[in-house]
Amino acid sequence: MEYRAGFLFKNITGLVWVIGALFLINVIFSQSSSVAGWTKQQVTCLYLTFSIAVDAFYIFVRDNLRKFLNLIRDGQLDAYLLKPINLRFLVTFMSNQMGYYVLFRFFAAIILLIVYSPTSNIFNWSLYISFTIIGSIGVYSAVFILHTFNFWLIRLENITELSNQSYELAKVPIDAWPKQIQLFLTYAFPITVLSSFAVNALFGKAGVIQLLLSVIVSTILYFISDKFWNFALRHYSSASS
Numbered sequence: 001m002e003y004r005a006g007f008l009f010k011n012i013t014g015l016v017w018v019i020g021a022l023f024l025i026n027v028i029f030s031q032s033s034s035v036a037g038w039t040k041q042q043v044t045c046l047y048l049t050f051s052i053a054v055d056a057f058y059i060f061v062r063d064n065l066r067k068f069l070n071l072i073r074d075g076q077l078d079a080y081l082l083k084p085i086n087l088r089f090l091v092t093f094m095s096n097q098m099g100y101y102v103l104f105r106f107f108a109a110i111i112l113l114i115v116y117s118p119t120s121n122i123f124n125w126s127l128y129i130s131f132t133i134i135g136s137i138g139v140y141s142a143v144f145i146l147h148t149f150n151f152w153l154i155r156l157e158n159i160t161e162l163s164n165q166s167y168e169l170a171k172v173p174i175d176a177w178p179k180q181i182q183l184f185l186t187y188a189f190p191i192t193v194l195s196s197f198a199v200n201a202l203f204g205k206a207g208v209i210q211l212l213l214s215v216i217v218s219t220i221l222y223f224i225s226d227k228f229w230n231f232a233l234r235h236y237s238s239a240s241s
Contacts, residue, residue, distance in 0.1 A: 011104035018105055018112070021047055036176035041118060043173065046199045048113040050171035053136060053194050055106035057167060061140065064092055065147050066160040072150055078238045088229055092144070118203055127201035130211055135194025138218035139166075141225040142189045148225070151232040170195035190217050 025047060029040040038046070068091050071077040080090055119125070143163045150159070166189065174182055174196035185192045193214045200206035 010101035015104050015108055018048075018051055018108055021051075022112075036173045038173040038175065041116060042199060042203060044116050045113060045118075045202060046173060046195055047171050048109045048116065049132065049195050049198055050167065051109040052106065052113065053132065053139075053170055054164075054167040055102040055109065056136065057140075057163075058102045059100070059106065061092060061143075062160060062164065064094075065143070065163070068147055069150050069159075072236075075238055077236070087233070088144075088226070092140075121204075124202055124204060127206060127208075127211060128198045131198035131201055131206070131214060132194045134211070134214045134218045135190050135192075135198065138190035138193060138214070138221045141218065141221035145225045145228055148229050148232045151236055166191065187217055190214065190221070193217070 022044065025040065025044055028035065029043070033039070035043055071080065071091070080087060083090060085094075117125075143166070146159050146163065169185060169189075169191045174185070174192045177185065182192070197206050197210055197214060201211075
């Protein structure tokens, strides 16, 4: 009963968090018709997209990457190396750690996004989903590079928290940032791809060319992260050696 109550309480708290954020957006737009050229509907969809992205990260990745530090420090990674499965996949998704405490908020944000969406056009929704998936791969790759440093600096507990906080950038419209920051958030840490670009696609303001550019950026980031991961593994010394 204690665990069930905790599960319900955390999920209900998450729902209140989403509702409170939407209320805040209403307050902001009661004083202004736009923010950095973005309308209330666009900002609402942007926030809901941010919520979906960060909750997906919490559900599938965050706790696993947090555990990765202990795998190295305690020598448990040695057992993982013996398993007949890709080690990166195993470390990222298969350590029996999932963020069930945001499930309610995750599905609520999806439903609200459908409600607030300006279109039912299949092409626009296809672009939206493509941007969110491709952007998530790019952001995951950048985050994974940071976590790979745990092979050498095994007291980097704050890396996971830094990864969590970095998702906060997704709820800011890309046009609100200076040009230099926009470039960084598009090409080095492509958080705007899964947020601003995706929302622009819903509103018919992003097309296939931007999608192809995003694919290239995320592919390069994934390639770099994989090379760095393999380099780190070659220099890994087990805790018992």
